[in-house]
Amino acid sequence: xxxxxxxxxxxxxxxxxxxxxxxxxxxxxxxxxxxxxxxxxxxxxxxxxxxxxxxxxxxxxxxxxxxxxxxxxxxxxxxxxxxxxxxxxxxxxxxxxxxxxxxxxxxxxxxxxxxxxx
Amino acid sequence: xxxxxxxxxxxxxxxxxxxxxxxxxxxxxxxxxxxxxxxxxxxxxxxxxxxxxxxxxxxxxxxxxxxxxxxxxxxxxxxxxxxxxxxxxxxxxxxxxxxxxxxxxxxxxxxxxxxxxxxxxxxxxxxxxxxxxxxxxxxxxxxxxxxxxxxxxxxxxxxxxxxxxxxxxxxxxxxxxxxxxxxxxxxxxxxxxxxxxxxxxxxxxxxxxxxxxxxxxxxxxxxxxxxxxxxxxxxxxxxxxxxxxxxxxxxxxxxxxxxxxxxxxxxxxxxxxxxxxxxxxxxxxxxxxxxxxxxxxxxxxxxxxxxxxxxxxxxxxxxxxxxxxxxxxxxxxxxxxxxxxxxxxxxxxxxxxxxxxxxxxxxxxxxxxxxxxxxxxxxxxxxxxxxxxxxxxxxxxxxxxxxxxxxxxxxxxxxxx
Numbered sequence: 001x002x003x004x005x006x007x008x009x010x011x012x013x014x015x016x017x018x019x020x021x022x023x024x025x026x027x028x029x030x031x032x033x034x035x036x037x038x039x040x041x042x043x044x045x046x047x048x049x050x051x052x053x054x055x056x057x058x059x060x061x062x063x064x065x066x067x068x069x070x071x072x073x074x075x076x077x078x079x080x081x082x083x084x085x086x087x088x089x090x091x092x093x094x095x096x097x098x099x100x101x102x103x104x105x106x107x108x109x110x111x112x113x114x115x116x117x118x
Numbered sequence: 119x120x121x122x123x124x125x126x127x128x129x130x131x132x133x134x135x136x137x138x139x140x141x142x143x144x145x146x147x148x149x150x151x152x153x154x155x156x157x158x159x160x161x162x163x164x165x166x167x168x169x170x171x172x173x174x175x176x177x178x179x180x181x182x183x184x185x186x187x188x189x190x191x192x193x194x195x196x197x198x199x200x201x202x203x204x205x206x207x208x209x210x211x212x213x214x215x216x217x218x219x220x221x222x223x224x225x226x227x228x229x230x231x232x233x234x235x236x237x238x239x240x241x242x243x244x245x246x247x248x249x250x251x252x253x254x255x256x257x258x259x260x261x262x263x264x265x266x267x268x269x270x271x272x273x274x275x276x277x278x279x280x281x282x283x284x285x286x287x288x289x290x291x292x293x294x295x296x297x298x299x300x301x302x303x304x305x306x307x308x309x310x311x312x313x314x315x316x317x318x319x320x321x322x323x324x325x326x327x328x329x330x331x332x333x334x335x336x337x338x339x340x341x342x343x344x345x346x347x348x349x350x351x352x353x354x355x356x357x358x359x360x361x362x363x364x365x366x367x368x369x370x371x372x373x374x375x376x377x378x379x380x381x382x383x384x385x386x387x388x389x390x391x392x393x394x395x396x397x398x399x400x401x402x403x404x405x406x407x408x409x410x411x412x413x414x415x416x417x418x419x420x421x422x423x424x425x426x427x428x429x430x431x432x433x434x435x436x437x438x439x440x441x442x443x444x445x446x447x448x449x450x451x452x453x454x455x456x457x458x459x460x461x462x463x464x465x466x467x468x469x470x471x472x473x474x475x476x477x478x479x480x481x482x483x484x485x486x487x488x489x490x491x492x493x494x495x496x497x498x499x500x501x502x503x504x505x506x507x508x509x510x511x512x513x514x515x516x517x518x519x520x521x522x523x524x525x526x527x528x529x530x531x532x533x534x535x
Contacts, residue, residue: 004249004250004251004252005249005251006149006153007153007156007157007238007248007249008235008238008249008251008257010150010153010154010156010157011157011160011161011234011235011237011238011248012231012235013157014154014157014158014161015157015161015230015231015234015235016227016231018158018161018162018165018234019227019230019231019234019381020227022377022380022381023226023227023377023378023381025207025377026206026207026208026211026376026377027211027377029207029208030207030208030209030210030211030376030377031208031210032210033210034212036215038212039212039213039214039215040214040215041214041215041216041276041277041278041373042214042278042280042367042372042373043278043279043280048278048279052216052277052278052279052282053274053277053282056286057286060286060289060290063290063293063294063443063447064290064293066447067293067294067296067297070297070301070451071296071297071300074297074300074301074304075300077304077458078255078256078304078307078313081304081305081307081308082307082311082312082313083311084308084311084462084465085311085471085474087466087478088478089466089478089479089480092462092463092466095462096459096462096463099455099458099459099462100459102455103452103455103456103459106447106451106452106455107452110447110448115443115444115447115448116440117439117440117443117444
């Protein structure tokens with residue numbers, strides 16, 4: 001069990017090392033002659049105007065909220081799915097009720113226009 | 119053991135034997151070195167398959183579009199990936215003066231690491247798997263979301279308006295398509311009774327090791343939605359809004375060049391291949407297959423899925439952002455939830471295990487009968503939902519046409535007056 005997850009750690013470190021070596025090798029091989037024009041922000045030849053890090057559309061926020069609800073629903077359902085064969089009829093009926101309540105929530109969000117993209 | 123069928127297993131046992139011989143004084147060190155070797159092999163496999171796939175994809179898409187594709191470097195252009203690699207290594211790489219240096223430079227590393235780490239749980243042949251995690255499905259989904267973080271890092275760190283717009287779109291898309299993906303893995307996990315990928319494959323083989331009924335027969339709707347969400351998750355055409363050239367140039371990686379750009383590319387291809395492997399494992403029975411060795415079967419299945427990816431890329435135009443969100447939130451998610459409820463009810467009603475029928479009631483049926491029942495139910499949900507969607511689309515199209523007709527009449531009247 002412990003060694004199962006140890007491999008994930010080893011894999012992360014190995015991938016980081018290999019990709020880091022690739023980046024460092026490229027940094028040693030490539031030419032490096034920066035000038036002001038090269039280092040400017042790319043915008044089809046225009047000088048960039050104003051700040052990039054501004055407020056973004058509220059629509060993204062609404063979608064993220066809906067996403068969080070359904071992601072957590074799915075994560076709650078995974079342990080139930082693993083134990084599905086040892087559940088009673090009553091338990092499955094409860095789970096279905098839970099899913100149906102969330103389906104109604106999705107329909108509500110839909111009706112309210114949270115899912116519309118204009 | 120059959121020497122051809124278990125080639126990978128024999129080789130890995132052989133190497134593990136040598137390593138434990140060398141590091142006989144410390145079992146801990148021997149374990150560490152064995153794991154390190156396995157990790158290096160998996161990463162190398164992923165990186166090499168990335169090089170091969172760029173060539174294959176360019177050739178296949180070129181043939182679909184009636185072109186030749188790369189044919190200058192070496193015979194049939196086979197050395198093209200090498201030439202690309204040399205170029206990537208020696209190309210000048212600039213960090214924009216206004217960029218957030220740390221975030222900007224770390225983003226390609228993060229996406230490549232997360233893409234390579236998915237391969238840790240993929241089973242390639244019986245007994246040949248990086249690590250057989252008991253939460254393998256969870257692990258895949260968690261690591262798969264890592265690329266979202268990297269893309270947001272790249273878009274934000276570049277301090278470029280195109281890059282930031284691309285990152286916003288990508289995050290909304292990737293985050294959204296995770297929901298149908300999760301909801302459609304659930305039937306597979308229910309059927310296998312485990313989140314381990316090896317158990318999922320074992321459930322799709324009969325007890326004597328022959329291929330059983332693959333899960334695509336039980337849940338065709340899940341397979342279809344999982345495949346399309348998988349394409350959207352990896353940001354491939356027709357869901358490549360993140361790099362819509364005509365609108366936002368190259369999206370989140372507009373400021374990157376050289377090796378850093380190559381790492382983004384690697385992340386994309388390695389993720390796409392991982393989706394092909396995962397789809398083969400979940401729905402096509404993984405490495406199970408007759409006559410041919412198991413690893414050949416897995417590669418064949420993954421190649422078939424990847425060919426479908428390339429085919430779609432060569433055929434379909436890019437969809438609009440509102441179409442992309444509508445397809446996800448107004449079609450995939452509700453349909454997947456209804457499908458999940460139907461599957462749950464049917465799987466409790468018709469059971470194949472006598473002990474379970476004894477304990478909870480339910481109708482005892484043969485596995486093949488259960489497969490037929492679930493197939494019919496899944497197909498019914500799919501066809502009914504498609505019919506509803508088609509009818510709704512027709513209504514919307516007629517409305518739109520009526521508005522256009524009215525406008526045309528008004529314009530005509532205005533022109534006459």
